[in-house]
Amino acid sequence: MKKTYKIEIDCALCAEKCEEAIKKIDGITSCSVNFITQKMTIEAADGDFDALLKKAVKSAKKIESDFGIEL
């Protein structure tokens, strides 16, 4: 399953760091955090997508506390 979310992120470097961190989460197959379009795409195997998303947001917030997401 692949989903795209509108996000709020203030710095380009943090976006890359978030992307790296989210990619490392178990169960997430690919992720792109796009600073310019302010969009995040997460691809994961079917299953508990919401839980994975929560994990992703949590690890993003760890890197950039201002990270915001529109669900």
Added chain:
Amino acid sequence: MSKKLKKNLKRIIISLVLFAIIFVTNLILKYAFGSTYPYGLGSVLPFKGYEWLLPFFLYFAVYIYIGYDVIIRCGKNIANGQVFDENFLMAIATVGAFGLGIYRALNNQEAEGFDEACAVLLFYQVGEWFQSYAVGKSRKSISSLMDIRPDYANAQRNGEYTAVAPEEVKLGETILIKAGEKIPLDGTVIKGTAAIDTKALTGEALPRDVCPGDSVISGTVNLTGSIYVEVTKEFYNSTVSKILDLVENASSKKSEAEFFISKFAKYYTPTVVISALLLAVIPSVITGDTAVWLYRALSFLVVSCPCALVISIPLSFFAGIGAASGKGILIKGSNYLEKLNHANIFVFDKTGTVTKGSFEVTKVTPKEKTDEILFLAATAEQESNHPIAKSVAAAVTVPPEAGYTLTDIAGAGIIAKKGSDTIYCGNAKLMKTYSIAYTPEMQPGTVIYVAKNGEFKGSILINDTLKEETRKVISQLKRMNAKTVMLTGDNQKTAEAIAKEAEIDEFKAELLPQDKVKEIEALLNNKNPKDVLCFAGDGINDAPALMLSDIGIAMGAVGSDAAVEAADIVLMKDDLRGIAQAKKIAAKTMRIVLQNIVFALGVKLIILLLSAAGITNMWFAVFGDVGVAVIAILNAMRVNRRSKKIAE
């Protein structure tokens, strides 16, 4: 301007004013009333030996007001183990500068540097603000180019046409599109006529007229009249969704320049921070002048964020992709834009790409009998649906004569009979079969010989003609040092003639569809590793070739899913000029990307060296951080502006 930006702007202005008041008051007191206030503001409070206290508190108060978010974020990041973060480095640098001021004061030196420490953070915030503002602006202006998303569709609900979300409209429903409205879904016109503006999609300036039976594409705009359209594709499947998806995802396919920057960013910050540490410790131990070297090390930290690059490079690509999409050129990733700049072998499919793909009468021999010959041929071929027959029909002005009995001789031509009159119309074989003496046509192309009652009348030469823009585009590409190759299934003679007319360097004729792929494979195998091969085709039967080549360009692919899928660059309009335009945009983008890399790295390096030597101070360093970033962003936006100016 977003709420956050507005709030920050207010904060910045208040801080700037406060800072200026403190700074100026201090100067006035010190120089105009030097006898009463020898230490400026410091002398206001009657603490002998602690003159630094008041300036420190005043500047520190402004510092906290403007920088509390930086400090908070820094604290959070430390807690999360993110040490090489911009906020953290800025906070260390400025708090360090304050500390240095106090250290000096306590060691009976003049307490200076509070203003600087405060100003550095203030200007950092100003720079950050400009960055957000500029990026926001760019995002908007680029997105407006891609503003093709329809907001609503007028569908029949409870017997009336009401506006609903395009996603809710089902297949087969009828929607109403009034003048001035965007066409929300792909469909077929069932009632009404209108002129459709396809500019947003194809870059084509001329409106297209549609009437019942014609198909319309979502994302285009109805300029005149109301039309009723039967929906043939649901929203998620419609042209507009596909295009938006494609363009929005384009910036996630990274170019080599972007990979370089990401990699560079990873090493740059730690390297600078370690250098700063070394700079603080080693010379201090040798010279014993700790304060001086500590100060220089702090300046290092200020320049240690690679933000200017991390923002401006992807932004330049995004601007290039955005500008291209405004011209009806969809580029599927930054990497293709980068590759296109180096593209130097352009392979074209002939029919429909180099040529119009429709046949036209190009010559009638003998010339003085043109009307008669064409009339006879049109009469004989009046019932034929063959493209050749159609081209003859298109060339005559008078309607063909009725009442003929038409006999189709397979592979040879047609014989038309009426009373005692017989028209023979076909190729050389037909003429030979009926023993008619004919004058062979020597020029390449398809030839029709016409005879009446056994007497040879003349011949018609039919050719697929070049597109109007072909010669110009080929010569443009050649000027950009590219080699051009044409592939075709036509015979050698015809191919040679077309290639010569279009001034294409090489051609390969008599190729079956599968041979085209083999030809491209051969070209790919024989090229230098640095060469980039582009293949442009109209998308019909071209998918394997599009996928195989370094860059596959699908022409006029509106609505052709397979081509859009297989290609790397999609030209919405069936116009070769898009290729030259895309290459120009790629060149502009790459030039600006290079400028930004050189500029940002150069300035940073120079400032690092100068700070290490003690020639520049922290003011320069903060310019090296945010100033450079803002300039690089503004430069990135030139891609957009300059690409818009590229002539057709």
